[in-house]
Every structure is written in structure tokens, then in C-alpha cells.
Amino acid sequence: MAEEKKAEEKQMPEIPKGEPSIKTDVIDPISLMQYDACTRCGECDNWCPTLDAMERDMNISPRDKISRWRSFMGKNYGLLAKLFGPKEIPEEDIQNFNDHLFHCTTCGVCGTVCPAGLNTIEMWEATRQQLVLRGNGPYGKQSLFPKLIGEMHNPYMKEQKDRLLWVPDDVEIADNADIAYFTGCTAGFNMQVLAVSTARVLNKLEVPFTMLGEDEWCCGSALIRTGQPHIGDTPRQAAIHNVEALEAKGVKKVLFACAGCFRAATIDWPHLMGREPNFEVVHLADFLAEQIEHGKIKWENSLENKTITYHDPCHLGRHVGVFEGPRKVIKSMPGAKFVELERNRDLQRCCGAGGGVKAGIPDLALGVASGRIKDAMDVKADILSSACPFCRRNLGDGRNSVLGLETGDFNVRDSEENDMQVEDLIVLTAELMGLSTKTKSQTEE
Amino acid sequence: MSEPFSYYSGIPTFEMMLGIALVAVLIFLIGMILNMKKWGGGSVKAFLSAFIKSATKEGHQSILTSVVLDILLQRRIIRRSPFRWVMHMLIFVGWGGMLVLSLIFALFEILHKIGIGSFDLNVVRSGFDTPNEVLGYLLLIGIIIAIIRRVALSEVSKRTQVFDWVLVLGILFITVTGFMAEGYRPDAVSAWTFLGADEALAQTLALFHVAISLLFCIAYIPFSKYMHMIAAPLTIIANGGGE
């Protein structure tokens, strides 16, 4: 394993004799039951993207991880433990289990294909949290998330006051409107081509929109996915802050172009806050599909018969169920020859960036992305599109790795010489509507 | 002897069978309580309330739909592999069907014992013969497929552990002892009559068959990795089922 951490390098908790080696207090009862529900059929192993990328190192197979945690539970809380006291679990075993558990993008395909219907995402996240509390997790640079997101409200070490630096002069943002655009940290700071494309498309469609600007906090997704939601209570605070700020603006609908933020706003925020927000949460792809249905989008350019395929971001598709909107947008693009990837919709293969893997285990993220690029090559795609800045970034890295290209500046539109263009739906939409996708810094140059 | 072959659900003394069944169910219940305690962080109540909350969550399909389509018809498996679905259904229908028939027959025996209803238990029993035989063969075919799959498919055999073998061979053993107990009966109509009639052996085997069925298939489950037989359907209900 690339960054194998040895048990002794970590600050291990002192377990008094006779005490269980592991606790289960932050794992919900249903997740604990699910560890006993696995039939060990192995279907999940046939689909796990990280297992494929790691040459089927069975230590990271979902089935194996379930068996190991179940056996830990048996040793500490089973019948024999009740009769004779809990059996000590070697520290090394727990640390190894932790490390293998973090070699997972929380893509959730294991749960989708599971005949027993296990909600693996909840199992993985809760167990990660238990291991973080124990001192074993998280993995690698993921441990920087709580400080960065807790203190700076974004994971990229940027100042809050710079949240709107990306906004070019030609873009009009309303102080108040029925619709808000939640930019997210990745599009706002690193993948600004998505943010400018979104803003220009909305302007062109004459859809007035507002933004939170300096008041926008990181959605907290990275902390939840990596089992660190408890540290500083940051995701809950972020949920409350963002929802209240958006409600204070009186918006009726909030648009998200990032799959990770969208998942957080749809599932995690209501869960953390214990209530639904007073506004509708919509992914931009669905919003665009609706605009197309109403005949609002006027295409000015064509894809000139290029073959285009679509990668379903797992946080948008499998986690929330948005599958058709993005397809409707692509299919309506002039000159688009749309083909499906072999693994699509709820059975898609993850890009490899999620679950903290891009930050914690970049080699693994690249390996998974390369697999996805090969999927796109198999269908002879000229363009691999997606609907998430994070997917775009990682698939772009994967494309460069497979084709042996330099890792590029992903704010710059993919160069024409690339055999396969990796591009977000909103950037393609802006281009085909005849709009500039140049970021502010590119315009100034 | 007024009733020439005086055993019904297969055992000479009904009381003995009832005793074993009660012990098995008691052990099963203790095991379930221990498991629910484990899942509920030390509290059965905490587990049950989390389960009920999850199962009745808004947006979930009805529990009845989950039970029929996802648990009984196992549609999640058919979507992945029709072949595996056939194997599962053979085992499930065979095993579950015989369990239901045994429970119904036990009910007849109890009614007969306490003197409710006037029916000839031997007649009732012979009515159960054919369905039992058919279900037994379904189970047997399912198990044979499972064994061949474990041996022949390399990706399945690679990940097979000892306890997987204990499960399939255990069920095979129980099935075969059931057929044998039936075959030795002097009034048997089964294909296993080639074993020859031997009432004493039939009675002993029947008792043995029922005892290990109850102990292995009921009492042992909550204490073993076979707990998935209970936890998987509960999971499907808790998660709202669906494809």
C-alpha cells in the first residue's frame, strides 16, 4: 500500500485490561446490524473501483472490511465476550483495518449492488468516525481538513474575503433574487471556469441570481466523508450557517454545480440540522434540462458530430438520484453524438476523488480515474463530460496520466490536441451558447 | 398399537419434539436479544426504536412491498445474476416451505393433543408427504448447485471460507437425513424407500433430523455468522428495500 502507516507511528489509545479494544458508540444501530447482514456473496467486490485500481488487493475489498469489523465486534461484544470478557484485538489489526477503510471513495456502488441492500456509505462513514475518535484515522492529509475548514471555511487555505474574486466584470449578480448560486470552494477558488460559465449562462438566460459571497462556508462534505464531522462540530455549524444565510436572503431555490456540495445540501444538511431548509435544492444540470424543456436555451455553436459521453458523479447520481437531467442537456447539444459508458447511472464507476481519497491517497485517486478514462476510451469518446468540478479535476488528471500528458492548469479550457476532452456540462453549455468561458485572470491577461 | 406408525412430524414422542423446539426457540431468542443489545449499544430498546424509525421513514416503499419483492422474491439478486437467483430461490423456497409445513403440522399435532377438532392425524400427515418431498428436492438441487458453484467457479472458490462450507454441508446433511428418515418409514411413499423399512431407525433418524434442524437452523443462527439470514431481511426493511 502506497502510504501504509504503521501502527506504532500513531498515538494509540491505552486500553485497560478487560475493556473492549473498539467502541461502537458513534455507529448507529442500523449500521451495526448491517455488519451482521452481509451474506459474503462478494458481489460488491466485482464493482468496487478502488479494489480494481489496487490490483484487487483483497484487504480493501468491501466484503473483507465488513468481515473484519464484524469479527472485531464479535471479539469485543459477542457471546464469548459477554461470558469471559472482551478479547484484545491487536493494535496493528485495527490500524490496518483503518487504513484499508480509508482506501475508499465512499462511492456507494457496493451498497447499490448488494443483495442485502446494505447502506454501505453510512457504515463506512460512521466506522471512520469511530476510528478517528479512537486515534487511528483519518488518512494522510485528510487530517488537515478540520483545521482548514473549521477556521478558514474552505479546504484550500484561501481567505473568505476572496470568495468573489472570480467574478468577472461582465457578470451581473443580484443582491436579492429568488434563485441563489452556491458556488462551492472548488469552483470558487480552483475551478473558476465552472463558476464563470455558470454565471454567464444564468445571465444569458436572464435568470437573476444572488450569491452568499463572503458569507458562503464550505459545505462540510470532506469532513463528513472522512469521519471527522465531530471535530469542532464544523459540518453542523456550516449547515446551519449556510442554510440560515440563504434563508435570510429569502431565496426560493438554490443552484449547485458541484456534486459534493449538492449531496451535502440535499442529504447531510437536513440530517445535521434536524430539519429541511426553506428553499429548494437543485443541481444545475436539472435546472438546465428544465430550461431546455421550456425552449429557453438557444444554441449557437455545435459539437460537430463529436462523440460525447457522460460520467455520473456518484454524489449526484447514486447518492441523490439525478441521472436524467444531465443526459437531457447533452442530448440537446447540437452536433452531439451521445454514447453511454458501459457502467452508467447507478452502476457507474467513481472518478476516484471522493471520500477524501484525492487529498489522502492521491495515487489511488489517479488509479481509479485512469480506469474511468479507459471506460471512456472503450466507447471511443471525444469528450468525457461530467457535472462536478471535483470529477472534472480528477478525470482530467486521469486522462493526462493515461495519455502521458503534463498535468495541466484546469482553469484553462482543455487544449484541442488532447485525444479526449474532459469537460464539465456547464462549460460545454456556455461554449455552445456562444459565451466566453474565460476566467477573470485569463481575461486580464 | 392403535396407530401403526405412531409418529407424525417424524418423531415418536411429540413431547420430546416440543421440548427441543422450545429449547431451540429459547436459545434463539436469547441470541437475538444479545445481538439487538450489541447493535443498540447495550440497549435492545435503542435498537428497536432506531429500527422502527428507519423502517417507517418517509419515502421508503411499504414494508409489505419490501417483504414480498425484496425478501421473498429477492429481486435485488435477479438484477445481478439470474443464475444465482435460481439457486437462492431453490434453497429458500425448499427450506422455508418445509419450515412452514412443519409449523402447520405441529399445530395440527397440538390441536390433536389437546383434543380440538376431529381429524385423523395419519391422514393429515400423508397429505403433507408430497409437498414435503417436492420441497425437499428443491432444497437438495439448490444445495448441489451451491456446492458445484463453490468448487467449479474459481472466483467463488477463492473466497470460500470454512464457515461457508459448514453452512452448505450442514444443510445438505440435514436434508439427506430428512430423506433417509422418510425412506426408512414402513409407510413411506418416497423415492428413498430403497433404504428398506425400519421403523426403529426411522424414528431415531427422524428425531435426530428434527433436533439438528432446530438446533442448527434456529438456535445456532444468532450466535454464528449465519446471522445474516435474520439481519439481511431486517436490513432490507430498515433501508426501505427497492431495487
Ligand code: SF4
Ligand atoms: S464505497 Fe465504493 S470505493 Fe468504497 S468500498 Fe464501496 S465500492 Fe469500494
Ligand code: SF4
Ligand atoms: S454485496 Fe453485500 S452481502 Fe454481498 S459481500 Fe458485499 S456487502 Fe456482503
Ligand code: SF4
Ligand atoms: S468527485 Fe465526482 S465521481 Fe468522484 S467521488 Fe465526488 S462526485 Fe463521485
